[in-house]
Amino acid sequence: MAFTGEDIRLIPQALAHARRGRMIINQNIILSLVLIAVLPLLALFGVIGLAAVVLIHELAEVVIILNGLRAARTRTSHYPSARPVVPAKAGSGSDYKVLS
Secondary structure, rough: OOOOOHHHHHHHHHHHHHHHHHHHHHHHHHHHHHHHHHHHHHHOOOOHHHEEEEHHHHHHHHHHHHHHHHHHHEEEEOOOOOOOOOOOOOOOOOOEOOOO
16 A cells, blocks of 8 residues: 555544455455355256356456446545645634635
């Protein structure tokens, strides 16, 4: 993980995004392992044909890819966005001012 700015207020948001990404990755791995374990057995015992196994496998790959794309989305957060902070004018009652 790399930060391009100096605003440490974004660390909680980055960690939440990383946790969400890890959860999605784990979902994809579990789904893949279940399919790899179940589909060959179904084909081996003749429950479904080989063509059906291939079709189910390909459809599952599309589902896994779409599920992985969820990790790229960002959610609105209650953490403040990074805005530059500059010294305030003398006599304004505050030492620093957040630019919008």
